[in-house]
Amino acid sequence: MEFETVARAILANIETVIDGKPEAAEAALVVFLAEGHLLIEDVPGVGKTVLAKALGRSVSCSVRRIQFTPDLLPSDITGVSVYNQVEREFEFKPGAVFANIVIGDEINRASPKTQSALLEAMEERQVTVDGTTYVLASPFTVVATQNPYEMEGTYALPEAQRDRFMARISMGYPDATAELAMVRGRDAENPFDDLEPVASIEDVQAMIATARAVHVSPPVEQYAVDIAQATRVDPDLRLGASPRATLQLLRAAKARAAVQGREYVLPDDVDALVPVVLPHRLLPMRGVSSVEDVVHRIVAETPVPAGAVQPS
């Protein structure tokens, strides 16, 4: 099956339920194919959960949803060993993370302890309960949604944990036309009912392998490093991008190149992904209002290496 065709089909599928948000859909797919995790940050009711569910439905893989609440326990996420009286031994009841796509709704409403249980699973791709390690499914992607910090009853996600997410997007409100169409379409029927899977789990695994094999030329590698370095010395930023950020930036760029039907990464892939991959990891200096603007400037002012890059 052709990579690009499948990718287009998935995106088209998502767009039947989310109107007018192609960038968000593409970002979600790119992160999924790059085996990263996605953080969707926005006010309630703009379709965060719908996006995650639509992605899961489209690729016919298991989707589980956790609604984070303050009284949620870590074991609710990872699973728990219970004593089977019949078999007379402990039996593992898997938690919510045992799925291909895990939707963590309002992740910042849970206590930090619970949050970190999920985040650990995200990083390790396995959970250990009572001394036994259980490997998570592959592909495995957490799509967490988060309300902005100012909302009531929220625990801010520490930057170390934000760093685990490959990308952060915000949905934004739909424009008037899209909203009108949505109101008309969703009133009578649930669009999820019509959503048919367009790719099998094997297709997705093959696509992930393809994306991993996309070529990154030395100039593009250099370019990504240059941008990361620039964030570390920029006077407007208190905290720059971590090496993990550079790594994830390039991994995402590879997936994006593949989604666009290329077997090599362009600096433009990097440019397009920096605004979703970097800002949530950066801390602005006092008085700097928008990290996004700073990142835009850095992208616009970092020269693109043209020819062969000197190995350094």
Add this chain to the structure above:
Amino acid sequence: MLRADPGRRAPGRSTRETWFDHAVLALALVLLLTGFGTIVTGNDWWVTTLLIALMSGLTCAVLRGLGFRFVAPVAVVVELLALAWIFVPETLSAFLPTLDTVRGLNHLAYTARIIIVEERAPVGAAEPIVLVVAASFGLIVIVADLLLQTRRAAALIGILLVAVYATPALISGETPSVWLFVSVAALWLVLLRSRTATTAFVSRGSSPALVLGGGALVAAMLFPVVSPDVGAVATGWGKPPSTVFGRGINPMLELGQNLRRNSSVTALTYTTELRSAPYLKVATLRDFSGKTWRPATTPGLMDQNEGQVVLRSDIDVEPVRTTVSIRNLRSSMLPVPYPALPNVIGLEGAWRFNRVGLTLSSETADSRGQTYTVTSLDREPTAEQMRSIDSFIGSSVEPYLVLPADMPEVIAETARKVTANADNNYDRAMALQAWFRSEGGFRYSETAPVADDYDGNGVGVIAKFLDVKAGYCVHFSSAMAVMARSLGIPARIAVGYAPGSPVGQRNGDTEYKVTSDDLHAWPELYFQGVGWVQFEPTTSIGSATAFFEPASDPTSDTGGAAPETTTGGTRGADRVDSGTPTSSSSSPAQTASRSALVIVPGLLLVCAVPWLVRWVRRQWRLSRGGGSVDPLWRELEDLARDHGIAVSAADTPRGFAARLRRRPGIDVTALDALLRRVERERFARDADVDGNGLADLRAVARSIRAGAGKRERLRATLLPESIAGRAPVLRFEPGTEPAT
């Protein structure tokens, strides 16, 4: 946009108004140029000056029209190049300046300084002077152009115009033309009005600046009328009262000016212990440029030692005293016999004893009323001793042997012929002196010099003098000095007074009276061990220098270097009837035509340099086949830059292509093909594209050019931005589109 507006117009002015401003200013400057006629003679200097000024103006206009940012520096460079091409064309190598060019221009400027310091306005349009005037006007035009770009233009330009207007008056001391002032002021008011009228704050009818300016103009016109003293004050301003040998002035030229006076007045009287009346020296001229004699500008080694007169031990020397009383002579230099000793008694004020030539001069004091006693040496070598002096001379006297390169052959030839029978320097000098005084058939004439081009002491005049065989002291002394130098005898010219006539006795010594008619010039020749010895080649003036000859008539022994003076009534009339005392330059007309010949192709060549650089680079890139599209892409980027499309080093190929695509008329198909090529080549694992997209590049380039306006195309040809180097990283401004 990412590009700043280069600002081709003055703030708040439309293009038409800008042209109007420039035209008015140009007219004012041309008018002011006529004011310089009072300090530079001749008609040809202003051709060159106008050419340079015009070229500076055009350079500024063209550069501004093209939207170039650094107009003034480039205009200055172009002006310097043009000056080099006009004045020192021989130093240019392939129309490019060399180190010699700098030296040449520097030398001319240096010479100009000397002329300005030494000569009195008006000066002849010698090359150095034309250079200075032309360069200044070129600069003034550039400064004016710069001022027009500023907001306070009118006021600043007013200051500039006044400065240019006042300069000739300050130099010449003559009252500048009122009408010139009125017309320039009127033009300035026009400029002022046209600018204030467009300012929102000032209503058209009652511009306060205009009222003020008009009032000032009327006042300025009335002032000379109601105040009669102004003219007199202005005339005397900057010019010392009539003097003889005024400070800082070339004495050779002063000599002519003072001799031309009709009235004969008693300059001074003196008594002396010398047996024969001495020549009284005022100044010494060493440097002969081929045009005129000048005082030594840089004293040589020997000059510094001249004060410690080193005499051969076998020569009789006797110190003698001479007391001089100045009557009607106002000067910053005092006449003394040669060689004077430094201890002069009775002087008032601060006087300096010049080691060069052993004369007295002062920066501050005045000669009037001075009575002083000076001790000089009476040297009495015999003719035999003089003959025995070796003609070998060290390097220290070389400045006294310098001859102009363009000296006519006839001078040296004549010198050799005349001295053919002599075998030592003394005999040669004597032969020359005798030839001028009697044997050569020379005639003392005050009327001979009236013929054209016979009014100076340059080499050309000397050659003519040898032919015409008539002249006066300047000709005789200059000719003998030059001929002596051509024979290897160090020579210089002394200016001062002939001995005058005895009027009686005082304190046992003969008293002599010297009048203004006794002004004189004579050559001094150097003999090692004796020092400088004066000779008298001017026929019918004084008597020949000769030293004691045991075998010959002892009565002819003058007992010293000073020649005897005839006491007859015919003496003294060594008059100079010359016209302009300044050296008339070789070729102002020639300079002007040369400048025209050289400026046009030179200008074209300068204009073509950026295009040429760009062309060579383009050809090099296009020819670098090898299947690589990289040079072609760089060429495309440069081409876009040349046509005013923003290109940033932070552009991705796709980002640049996106910007290019927005331009109307672009060949999108070819552009996309080229983009695919460059992306594959730079970023893909293997660039499996055949060919290098030359055809695509040509198609895109054609569409860029076709979509460009006339001005854009001209600018891309003449001043391609890309020759300044790689594209810079353009600063990101929030609100503009991101790179892709």
